[in-house]
Amino acid sequence: MTRIDDVARLAGVSTATxxxxxxxxxxxxxxxxxxVLAAAEQLQYAVSPSASRLAGGRTGTVAVVVPRITRWFxxxxxxxxxxxxxxxxxxxxxxxxxxxxxxxxxxxHTASLHKRVDAIILVATPLRAADVHALTKLELxxxxxxxxxxxxxxxxxRIDDVAAARTATRHLLDLGHTRIAHISxxxxxxxxxxTHLDRxxxxxEALRAAGIGPDPSLDVESRFTIDGGTQATAELLARGxxxxxxxxxxxxxxxxxxxxxxxxxxxxxxxxxxxGIDDHDLAGVLGLSxxxxxxxxxxxxxxxxxxxxxxxxxxxxxxxxxxxxxxxDTDDRTPTPVILPTRLVVRESTAPPRAH
Amino acid sequence: MTRIDDVARLAGVSTATxxxxxxxxxxxxxxxxxxVLAAAEQLQYAVSPSASRLAGGRTGTVAVVVPRITRWFxxxxxxxxxxxxxxxxxxxxxxxxxxxxxxxxxxxHTASLHKRVDAIILVATPLRAADVHALTKLELxxxxxxxxxxxxxxxxxRIDDVAAARTATRHLLDLGHTRIAHISxxxxxxxxxxTHLDRxxxxxEALRAAGIGPDPSLDVESRFTIDGGTQATAELLARGxxxxxxxxxxxxxxxxxxxxxxxxxxxxxxxxxxxGIDDHDLAGVLGLSxxxxxxxxxxxxxxxxxxxxxxxxxxxxxxxxxxxxxxxDTDDRTPTPVILPTRLVVRESTAPPRAH
DNA sequence: CTGAAAGCGCTTACAG
DNA sequence: CTGAAAGCGCTTACAG
Numbered sequence: 001m002t003r004i005d006d007v008a009r010l011a012g013v014s015t016a017t018x019x020x021x022x023x024x025x026x027x028x029x030x031x032x033x034x035x036v037l038a039a040a041e042q043l044q045y046a047v048s049p050s051a052s053r054l055a056g057g058r059t060g061t062v063a064v065v066v067p068r069i070t071r072w073f074x075x076x077x078x079x080x081x082x083x084x085x086x087x088x089x090x091x092x093x094x095x096x097x098x099x100x101x102x103x104x105x106x107x108x109h110t111a112s113l114h115k116r117v118d119a120i121i122l123v124a125t126p127l128r129a130a131d132v133h134a135l136t137k138l139e140l141x142x143x144x145x146x147x148x149x150x151x152x153x154x155x156x157x158r159i160d161d162v163a164a165a166r167t168a169t170r171h172l173l174d175l176g177h178t179r180i181a182h183i184s185x186x187x188x189x190x191x192x193x194x195t196h197l198d199r200x201x202x203x204x205e206a207l208r209a210a211g212i213g214p215d216p217s218l219d220v221e222s223r224f225t226i227d228g229g230t231q232a233t234a235e236l237l238a239r240g241x242x243x244x245x246x247x248x249x250x251x252x253x254x255x256x257x258x259x260x261x262x263x264x265x266x267x268x269x270x271x272x273x274x275x276g277i278d279d280h281d282l283a284g285v286l287g288l289s290x291x292x293x294x295x296x297x298x299x300x301x302x303x304x305x306x307x308x309x310x311x312x313x314x315x316x317x318x319x320x321x322x323x324x325x326x327x328x329d330t331d332d333r334t335p336t337p338v339i340l341p342t343r344l345v346v347r348e349s350t351a352p353p354r355a356h
Numbered sequence: 357m358t359r360i361d362d363v364a365r366l367a368g369v370s371t372a373t374x375x376x377x378x379x380x381x382x383x384x385x386x387x388x389x390x391x392v393l394a395a396a397e398q399l400q401y402a403v404s405p406s407a408s409r410l411a412g413g414r415t416g417t418v419a420v421v422v423p424r425i426t427r428w429f430x431x432x433x434x435x436x437x438x439x440x441x442x443x444x445x446x447x448x449x450x451x452x453x454x455x456x457x458x459x460x461x462x463x464x465h466t467a468s469l470h471k472r473v474d475a476i477i478l479v480a481t482p483l484r485a486a487d488v489h490a491l492t493k494l495e496l497x498x499x500x501x502x503x504x505x506x507x508x509x510x511x512x513x514r515i516d517d518v519a520a521a522r523t524a525t526r527h528l529l530d531l532g533h534t535r536i537a538h539i540s541x542x543x544x545x546x547x548x549x550x551t552h553l554d555r556x557x558x559x560x561e562a563l564r565a566a567g568i569g570p571d572p573s574l575d576v577e578s579r580f581t582i583d584g585g586t587q588a589t590a591e592l593l594a595r596g597x598x599x600x601x602x603x604x605x606x607x608x609x610x611x612x613x614x615x616x617x618x619x620x621x622x623x624x625x626x627x628x629x630x631x632g633i634d635d636h637d638l639a640g641v642l643g644l645s646x647x648x649x650x651x652x653x654x655x656x657x658x659x660x661x662x663x664x665x666x667x668x669x670x671x672x673x674x675x676x677x678x679x680x681x682x683x684x685d686t687d688d689r690t691p692t693p694v695i696l697p698t699r700l701v702v703r704e705s706t707a708p709p710r711a712h
Numbered sequence: 713c714t715g716a717a718a719g720c721g722c723t724t725a726c727a728g
Numbered sequence: 729c730t731g732a733a734a735g736c737g738c739t740t741a742c743a744g
Contacts, residue, residue, distance in 0.1 A: 001467065001470065001471065003722085004721065004722060005721085005723060013730075013731085014730065014731045014732075015721090015722075015723090015731090016723075016724080016730075016731060016732085017729085017730060017731075019722070019723060019724090020723090020729095020730090021722075023723095027729060028729070028730085029729060029730090032729080032730085033544065044467055045467075046466055046467035046468045046470065046471060047471075047721085047722075048410070048471045048720085048721055049406075049409075049468075049472050049722095050406050050407075050409035050410040050415065050471070050720080050721080050722085051406075051410050051720070051721035051722035051736090052721080052722055053406035053722090053725085053736090054392075054404070054406040054407050054410050054476075054720090054721080054722070054723090054735095054736045054737065054738080055721075055722040055723040055724075055735075055736050056722075056723050056724080056736085057723085057736075058474055059406065064450075068435065069425065069431050069434055069435050070428075070431040070435050070637070075425050075426040075431050077425055078425055078450070078452075079425050079426050079452055079454065082425070082450060082451075082452040082454075083452070083454060083456070083459075086451070086452075086456075086459055086462075091396065091449055092449065092450045093447055093448065093449060093450075094420075094434070094438060094440070094448045094449075094450045095438075096434075096438040096439070096442075098435065098438075098439060100442075102441070103439075103442055104532070104646075106442070107564055110402055111357065111401075111402035112402045112405075114402065115357065115402060115404045115405055115406070116402075116405050116447070118677075226637065226638070226640075226641060244680050251716065254689070255638060255641045256641070258641065259640065259641050262643075281426070281582065282582070282638050284582075284615065285582060285611045285612070285614065285640070285642070286641070314740085330470055335462055335743095354425065357743090359737060359738085360737065360738060361737085369714075369715085370714065370715045370716075370736075371715090371737090371739090372714075372715060372716085372739075372740080373714060375722075375738070375739060375740090376713095376714090376739090379739095380720085383713060383714085384713070384714085385713060385714090388713080388714085403737085403738075404736085404737055404738065406736080406737080406738085407720090407736070407737035407738035407739085408721080408737080408738055408739075409720090410719095410720045410721065410737080410738070410739090411719075411720055411737075411738040411739040411740075412720085412737090412738075412739050412740085413720075413739085
């Protein structure tokens with residue numbers, strides 16, 4: 001492969017000048033830059049990332065950590081992040097924790113990330129105190145997405161989960177429901193993942209505001225997945241008289257609920273209304289009413305916050321020219337979370353209760 | 357950060373020995389290795405990937421290229437690949453092409469990949485002749501997944517798309533359908549993506565084997581997505597008497613078809629049966645009959661083929677110890693594709709036609 | 713089994 | 729605006 005010396009020789013300049021010209025540094029004359037670019041083009045030169053990183057101390061790489069890339073929210077976030085990083089000349093190193101403790105340890109507790117990436121985007125990854133400590137020690141800039149994940153000093157992009165659940169519940173109240181159940185993620189989870197706790201709070205707040213005391217027998221915990229929704233709903237139905245409506249903590253649980261209701265011979269929404277939170281790709285196909293949250297926007301914004309602390313998005317004149325990421329020491333205080341708006345989307349899964 | 361010299365000093369050996377011990381090379385005495393590991397542990401040493409890559413010539417990184425990580429098949433494949441790579445000590449660089457031509461160019465036509473990764477996994481990425489040429493010139497080992505993507509010398513993992521569509525169609529024929537429509541991806545796509553062509557062939561073969569000539573007015577092309585399925589079905593219905601059954605080229609198109617049928621006041625399966633291909637996560641929720649294909653297995657197998665050419669899966673005794681990937685020059689001929697089995701899954705979206 | 717030394721291919725002060 | 733030289737932190741023959 002051609003190296004920087006080859007380009008330097010062909011262009012008749014030093015390797016230092018080639019390096020500067022290719023990275024778009026201002027201290028190169030236009031004529032020289034032209035010659036260097038032409039030579040690089042002619043030789044099909046591409047800088048060696050390893051050498052560049054070792055010499056320059058920056059990796060041009062961002063780690064993106066998600067629980068499960070196959071879930072709607074995380075896939076959508078990663079897609080948006082990837083596009084922004086790609087356009088900014090950054091590489092994206094993907095870590096899909098997938099519930100594997102060993103992977104968690106390797107990603108969060110090894111110095112390996114420190115020398116591997118310039119910055120981290122942590123999506124809805126529950127953190128123990130020790131995890132937070134380890135991440136802080138990395139002294140890398142980072143951004144978290146979702147309320148469940150907080151690292152001191154890192155900006156956070158998220159929605160207002162309490163409000164989202166409140167709106168979902170109020171929609172059912174407005175339709176005339178009073179026996180409203182709630183199915184949600186498992187708080188026995190040893191990890192401090194708070195998203196479903198916030199959503200439960202919103203559900204309860206809306207009920208109380210309507211003068212209805214939350215009924216514990218209508219609040220079932222299960223996993224935050226389709227199967228979790230199915231199981232929670234089955235459990236709910238086993239407890240006796242079914243509710244007339246269900247608030248699911250996410251669309252995937254809502255889909256599971258729909259399945260369980262259908263299997264039990266109950267019609268949605270005639271017998272039971274169901275509302276989720278997310279606006280999953282398939283919510284429309286299922287006719288699912290939901291609270292839409294902007295997943296791609298959260299990813300995009302997180303990436304932007306990470307790379308453009310000054311609002312300046314550097315153009316990448318050549319592969320290898322990369323803007324510096326937000327410095328870890330820019331600000332020691334944890335920034336105020338950026339909260340994106342949610343929106344009620346009414347489809348066919350919610351209707352007035354029959355007695356109404 | 358601690359460097360290799362720090363470890364060497366603490367362990368009382370040379371940096372060369374530290375390097376060997378940490379990577380698990382056999383030419384180190386047990387006692388020395390113990391001391392080195394203890395020193396590394398004590399200093400929380402992690403090797404610098406940049407330095408290691410520059411000196412060693414290997415990156416310990418695999419590029420995974422997918423069209424859209426948010427689609428079921430690609431997300432599932434990436435998740436499986438990520439787990440295997442992670443366990444093997446490899447980093448995963450994600451490229452989500454997302455229909456962006458600029459990204460295609462950068463990924464496929466820059467030498468940048470060459471110096472950035474040791475190997476490539478290309479998932480269902482349509483390739484022009486120039487793309488194939490560029491990839492071949494990289495002289496990197498690679499594996500493709502899905503029939504639409506072929507690179508000379510690279511193994512391919514896929515299903516038999518013709519057979520899958522044939523089985524789907526035969527299922528409908530067995531139920532007594534004869535007016536069977538087909539909705540599929542767009543062949544006007546300038547890229548040589550053949551998956552939907554193969555599936556159309558299977559559809560036609562099954563009809564012909566049943567003595568039915570394929571009716572072009574029952575074969576509609578659209579995009580390979582939910583919306584594509586909706587549009588194709590709407591178009592189909594606009595053409596006149598509806599079919600009694602639809603074979604969709606993938607589950608996402610089938611879901612779109614179900615939406616369109618519902619919107620047109622037609623019931624599934626009473627008025628129209630629908631079958632897909634994939635066994636998407638949500639196929640069960642929708643009661644969609646389909647031909648299941650093993651997505652995670654294809655990803656896992658591709659990763660394994662790439663990293664374990666000799667069936668030897670090297671353990672990674674320390675982060676940084678990484679088995680050598682399959683050499684590009686191991687075999688100049690293109691290996692026989694590995695074809696994984698598919699399976700008919702009958703749910704509620706298919707039934708005998710009403711007249712039957 | 714171990715070490716001294718060269719070298720991987722860049723970037724970055726420093727000097728001009 | 730440009731160049732000579734040092735240095736980034738490892739791995740790899742080579743020698744013993």
